[in-house]
Amino acid sequence: MIRWDADHESTAETPDVAALAALLADRTRAAICIALLDGGTWTAGELAEYAGVAPSTATEHLNLLVAGGLLAEERRGRRRHVRLAGSDTAEILENLAGLAPYRRVRIRSLAEANHRRALHHARTCYDHIAGALGVAIAEAMTERGLLGREHGLELTDAGAAWLVALGIEGGGHASTHRAHVRTCLDWTSRRQHLSGAVGAALYRHALEHRWVIRAPASRILAVTEAGRVAFRARLGLSDEVLMPTPAAPPARDRAEVSPRRPG
Amino acid sequence: MIRWDADHESTAETPDVAALAALLADRTRAAICIALLDGGTWTAGELAEYAGVAPSTATEHLNLLVAGGLLAEERRGRRRHVRLAGSDTAEILENLAGLAPYRRVRIRSLAEANHRRALHHARTCYDHIAGALGVAIAEAMTERGLLGREHGLELTDAGAAWLVALGIEGGGHASTHRAHVRTCLDWTSRRQHLSGAVGAALYRHALEHRWVIRAPASRILAVTEAGRVAFRARLGLSDEVLMPTPAAPPARDRAEVSPRRPG
DNA sequence: CGGACGATTCGGCGCTCACCGAAGTGTTAT
């Protein structure tokens, strides 16, 4: 706490918010962190290409982010694999994204436009479901009385039963404990989606039962036919969020190299 | 979402995390925001003095912070009153502070040392109680089974009953969209304290019943005799967190102008 | 009305930092 040293001068420790924020205050570093929100591990080279900077520049950024505790790294041979340090980190990033101003960006290819459309439709948000699908789930659960808003957002008894019926244990000890529900402000729609332990359990369940499948090496989710059936039956979701996103405008040129990570 | 304009070029909107983070990436701006975590309104001049910069510099910072949506301002005559924009803002700040690295700072006066000591002991964190007292409350509630930690922090049925017994009606079904129970990583002790709607309701209750009183124009809280009785009886808190903080080392020189806001 | 006061605008200074390319290190593949 407060320490008096030999010089009769005293020092104390304060959290250096500015230092932490400075790590995210750079476009390139922010892009790297947001890319890692898919919960996966990327190599330094992949991130450099994704962010559009030289490998040497990416190295410097990764050094800072790792030293700052935002990223965890693992050296494997000549490769450097990094990922987000933890769920706290991911949570802060999503919260920041929810509060951040919008910025217009150019879309440089058809592939990127499609990628973007899919991201808005359904994606992972570290360990739960976000995008239009995530928002629709949260709203349907609220409508059906599975989530209550009386004391903020909370799982109702009906909601706990609903989870158990799905085979999700953990909201299970609802007799004594209320499952941990958090919300996460969605940056695509500025509406809340389900996060916290319940959100994570729901996502895990959806993956295991193949209601959704992950596109390789990206945060994008696709709803399967089984998922459509399940989401319709259990939550009454509309086809709008269940059907695959239509491909972008008149697809004249099919292939084009995305400046982003190949989806 | 995605828009195709006349030039057959397309743009989209992305949350600009870097821009938001850049607002907090400066020591002075971060200090201003942290000062405003007391939930009160400060004038531009007060903040300039507090942060140790020229008034003109403070003006520029306030312009940025207001434009960025972090601060709300109100012009009254020749004065500019400013406060945090909302509870989301406060939450993000506290979260960042909890994850931020520590930095050693000089303490320049006895008054500042005492101020600091008191801050660590008990303070407001926007709308709830933080510091050693806040942490002790959260831990006592956990020990007594009022809070469960199975999936992060959650209110148990016993906890809900405990609140009602206090006369806190369901945290007040205020139109808050905030989670029922949230935790807030305390930057003084790196342990969790109680936040969210329940934390806010508890703080309001403690204020109304004069369990704690606020020092004028600061975030510092003092526990009253009534508060000691209540916290001992209801939560079994030890005197360590209930008794007033001892004044700092041999108080030779009583008065000294604090570079911080007069407490 | 005139002076004190709080806040603002503006020009200019100095520092920090994101970036690159070229060269270097260590690992894997041939």
Place this chain on the structure above:
DNA sequence: ATAACACTTCGGTGAGCGCCGAATCGTCCG
């Protein structure tokens, strides 16, 4: 071994930004 590869180190460059002081504007008080 030799080559290809992934990453790192380092020097140099340019832009951005935080800061101040001086001048100014608008408000409040005597």
